[in-house]
Amino acid sequence: MEDYAKDLEKAARPVIESFKSELGGVRANRPNPKLVEDIKVDYMEQQFSIKQLGSISIIPPREINVTVWDQASVNAVAKAIETSGRGLTANVNGSVIRINLPTLTDERRQELTKLVKNLTEQIKIKIRSLRDESNKKIESAFKAKQINEDKKFKSKEQVQKNVDKLNAEIETLLAAKIKEISE
Numbered sequence: 001m002e003d004y005a006k007d008l009e010k011a012a013r014p015v016i017e018s019f020k021s022e023l024g025g026v027r028a029n030r031p032n033p034k035l036v037e038d039i040k041v042d043y044m045e046q047q048f049s050i051k052q053l054g055s056i057s058i059i060p061p062r063e064i065n066v067t068v069w070d071q072a073s074v075n076a077v078a079k080a081i082e083t084s085g086r087g088l089t090a091n092v093n094g095s096v097i098r099i100n101l102p103t104l105t106d107e108r109r110q111e112l113t114k115l116v117k118n119l120t121e122q123i124k125i126k127i128r129s130l131r132d133e134s135n136k137k138i139e140s141a142f143k144a145k146q147i148n149e150d151k152k153f154k155s156k157e158q159v160q161k162n163v164d165k166l167n168a169e170i171e172t173l174l175a176a177k178i179k180e181i182s183e
Contacts, residue, residue, distance in 0.1 A: 005158040008134045012127055012166050019123045023173060026116055027086065028180040029104055031064045033057075036088070036099065041080040043073045053077055054097075066097040104181070112181045120174045127166050134159045 024034035037051040050056065054068035054077065066081075068074045078090040078097050091098045104112070135156055142152040 004134045004138055004155045005162045007137075008130055008159055008162050009166075011130050011133075012162075015123060015126050015130070016166065016169065019119065019170065020173060022119055023116060023177045026112060026119075026177065026181075027101070027104075028112070028177070029062075029101075029183045030180065031058045031060075031062055031099075031101055033064065035086065036064060036066065036081060036084075039080050039084045039086075041073070041076050043076045050077060050080070054095075062101040062103070064099040064101070066099070068095050068097065071095050109181050113178055116174060116177050116181070120170055123170055124167060127163060127170070131159055131163045 021034070024032060025038065027035055033051075033056040037056055038049050040047050041050060041053060043053065050066060053070065053073050054066050057065045057067070059065055066077060068077050074092055074095055074097065078092050081088050081090040081097065081099060088099050088101075091100070138147070138152055138155045138159070141147045142149065147155070
């Protein structure tokens, strides 16, 4: 006998982890290594992420330092940071690239809040589609006489409880990120 709620949870976990990662890449007032670590750099005719080419450190209150391991890749990393579309400026000092994050304006905070709300809505849509898939499996099992009507309703109820729990987790992550942006 299948446990539809556990299958839903298993399918939703990577979606939630992906959402956490996306939220980490959205700039807030505090510097965060995730802001730059996955920026792609063209170096030696290959694509590397910044975390593959150097170490990333945070210098409070608003600075990120990238210490590049190969001196020849410094300019490529700096160019990738500046052209990433994240509004960052890279200052090169030897093999260290300094990224100063200016204080967010109210307008930019509103844009970022809107962005994370859109990301949240996309994730909720994915969760709903997973729920719908689970409900279809339950219906087809019922029609194939693999489960009785009582089991069908209990399974659908458990699936919905899991969806509600996942949505609450998503809302908690969203609230934390909005608070971080507002600081």
